[in-house]
Amino acid sequence: AQKVTQAQTEISVVEKEDVTLDCVYETRDTTYYLFWYKQPPSGELVFLIRRNSFDEQNEISGRYSWNFQKSTSSFNFTITASQVVDSAVYFCALSEASAGNMLTFGGGTRLMVKP
């Protein structure tokens, strides 16, 4: 069965600090997809990134970067120079190719960025 673990339930940083959100997954499929979503205080879930299991290249988008390592079954998310607007709950999610786009979510990490 697939499983996603976000061990950090809550992280608090001061603005401009870098912060890494951890995500560890379990799956028996060789083809799967990993996602990160952001949930700001307003509640909606905003899609950030999707990665497939065959693409281990790290990705950078502005202040955001993602480190995918199959050897450790991890898909970590780093925010560089954090800002107050980054305060949100961040969810990591997994879908197996055989399951279409049914996502299994981790428990989420609440990030608080203080000015």
Place this chain on the structure above:
Amino acid sequence: SQTIHQWPATLVQPVGSPLSLECTVEGTSNPNLYWYRQAAGRGLQLLFYSVGIGQISSEVPQNLSASRPQDRQFILSSKKLLLSDSGFYLCAWGGDGNSPLHFGNGTRLTVT
């Protein structure tokens, strides 16, 4: 472009009352549709998904039901709400394969 609408945004209902939450998608046809629930301070739990009109799969046995009367309409219902039904309900749509899910703004349900 595709958009997803979900209403109402907030709802306070007494125990034992019925529930109907509605979700519609625009700008796409034959989407996969999903209902998720997020209990306070918890992660997201998949409740129902649908790959087509009239096709509903339930992930968790519970007090709730879902229906898809039209291609882009997904409804979450209950005949009698329980206190444990309180939470944040999110509707989502996805395309083929493993495209990302796109979520509505959610409905915050409080059962009193």
